[in-house]
Amino acid sequence: MRTTTAYRADAPGADLRPTTIERRELRAGDIAVRITHCGVCHTDLHALRSTDSSAFPVVPGHEFVGVVSEIGSDVDTVAIGDPVAVGNIVDSCGECPMCRAGQQNYCDSFPTLTYGGADPETGDRTMGAYSAEYVVRADFAYPLPAGLDPAGVAPLMCAGATVWEPLRHWQTGPGKRVGIIGLGGLGHLAVKFAAALGAEVTVFTTSSAKEQDARSLGAEAVVVSTDAEAMRSARGSLDLIIDTVSADHDLGPYLRTLALDGTLCHLGDLGPVGVDTMDLLIGRKSLSSSGSAGLPATREMLDFCGEHGITADVEVLPSAQVMTALDRLAKGDVRYRFVLDMSDL
Ligand SMILES: [Zn+2]
Ligand SMILES: [Zn+2]
Known part of the structure; x- marks a missing residue:
C-alpha cells in the first residue's frame, strides 16, 4: 500500500479532517494522479450526512483533475506529467451488455464508484478525491482538453x-x-x-x-x-x-x-x-x-467542451475550507459549483 493525504470523515455527522490514508499500489493498467482540483458535488453532502455508520469512513470527491505522477507497466495511453480528468466511475466489468454498449455507468455488476465503491480485486472501499493523490485504471482517466481552465473542468466530470x-x-x-x-x-x-x-x-x-x-x-x-x-x-x-x-x-x-x-x-x-x-x-x-455517463459519452463531452470553450462556472476555495464549501452548498449558496484547490494539501 502507498499513502497520501485526504479529508476524511470517520462517522456520521463528523467533520472532514486531513489525515493519512492508504491507496493501492499501481497495477499494470493503473496510473497515479496528483490531484490539483476536485469539485464539490451534492452526492458528497449526501454521503457525509448519511446516518449509516457502516458507510464510514468517507473520503468524498468524484469529479477531479490532476497530473499523472506515475504509470503502471502496461499503460501507454498517457505519460507522466499529462493533465487528466476523472469522474465518478473508476472501473466496470467490461464484459456485460451494458459495458459492451459503452454504458459502463449501468454495468450489470455495478460500476466501481470513485468513493464508497468496492475495489474490483480486493473489495476494499474506495476513497475519493478530496485528497492529494488518486490511483485509477488508466482507461477511466481522460485527457484534459487543451485550453480549458482545470478548475472549471473538474465539475464536468460528474455534473x-x-x-x-x-x-x-x-x-x-x-x-x-x-x-x-x-x-x-x-x-x-x-x-x-x-x-x-x-x-x-x-x-x-x-x-x-x-x-x-x-x-x-x-x-x-x-x-x-x-x-x-x-x-x-x-x-x-x-x-x-x-x-x-x-x-x-x-x-x-x-x-x-x-x-x-x-x-x-x-x-x-x-x-x-x-x-x-x-x-x-x-x-x-x-x-x-x-444517471452518470459511460466512457464514450464522457469523452465526447470533453471534446465538445474543448471545441466550444465550455467549463463550469466555479468558485474555487483552498481545500482547507472544505467544510465552508459543504455548508454553503447545503444552503444553495454557490454559483454554480465549488471546486477545492488541492495545492494546499
Ligand atoms: Zn457528483
Ligand atoms: Zn459491466
Missing part, C-alpha cells in the same frame, strides 16, 4: 457528464426545444450544453432572481415554476425536459409542458413517484431517467 448523455441521447440540436428544470451545478451546465448544441432552451426555476443568470448561460426563456399561469402558458412547448432537481416534486405540471412525443428525463434517484398516466397518454409522452 457535466450526467447532463450530457441524456441531451445527446435525445438528439439535442437545432430545432429542438429543450427545458431544463433547476439551475444548479447540473442545470447550469445543461443550459450551456443545450444552447451550444443549437437547441432553444427554456429554464424552469422556482426563483425569478435566477432569470438573468439563466439568460446569460444561454436560455431563451425562463418559466418560474411556482407561477401556475406561466406553467399553463408553457403547455405543449417542449420536446425534451432534463430534470435536475433531486428533491421530491410533482412531475405532472412539467409533463404537460411537453409537446407530442416529448420526453421528460429525470436525473438521479427520486424514489417512487406518482404520475397520472393521462399526462403521458395525451401526446404520447415518455418519462425516463438517466
Whole structure:
C-alpha cells in the first residue's frame, strides 16, 4: 500500500479532517494522479450526512483533475506529467451488455464508484478525491482538453457528464426545444450544453432572481415554476425536459409542458413517484431517467467542451475550507459549483 493525504470523515455527522490514508499500489493498467482540483458535488453532502455508520469512513470527491505522477507497466495511453480528468466511475466489468454498449455507468455488476465503491480485486472501499493523490485504471482517466481552465473542468466530470448523455441521447440540436428544470451545478451546465448544441432552451426555476443568470448561460426563456399561469402558458412547448432537481416534486405540471412525443428525463434517484398516466397518454409522452455517463459519452463531452470553450462556472476555495464549501452548498449558496484547490494539501 502507498499513502497520501485526504479529508476524511470517520462517522456520521463528523467533520472532514486531513489525515493519512492508504491507496493501492499501481497495477499494470493503473496510473497515479496528483490531484490539483476536485469539485464539490451534492452526492458528497449526501454521503457525509448519511446516518449509516457502516458507510464510514468517507473520503468524498468524484469529479477531479490532476497530473499523472506515475504509470503502471502496461499503460501507454498517457505519460507522466499529462493533465487528466476523472469522474465518478473508476472501473466496470467490461464484459456485460451494458459495458459492451459503452454504458459502463449501468454495468450489470455495478460500476466501481470513485468513493464508497468496492475495489474490483480486493473489495476494499474506495476513497475519493478530496485528497492529494488518486490511483485509477488508466482507461477511466481522460485527457484534459487543451485550453480549458482545470478548475472549471473538474465539475464536468460528474455534473457535466450526467447532463450530457441524456441531451445527446435525445438528439439535442437545432430545432429542438429543450427545458431544463433547476439551475444548479447540473442545470447550469445543461443550459450551456443545450444552447451550444443549437437547441432553444427554456429554464424552469422556482426563483425569478435566477432569470438573468439563466439568460446569460444561454436560455431563451425562463418559466418560474411556482407561477401556475406561466406553467399553463408553457403547455405543449417542449420536446425534451432534463430534470435536475433531486428533491421530491410533482412531475405532472412539467409533463404537460411537453409537446407530442416529448420526453421528460429525470436525473438521479427520486424514489417512487406518482404520475397520472393521462399526462403521458395525451401526446404520447415518455418519462425516463438517466444517471452518470459511460466512457464514450464522457469523452465526447470533453471534446465538445474543448471545441466550444465550455467549463463550469466555479468558485474555487483552498481545500482547507472544505467544510465552508459543504455548508454553503447545503444552503444553495454557490454559483454554480465549488471546486477545492488541492495545492494546499
Ligand atoms: Zn457528483
Ligand atoms: Zn459491466
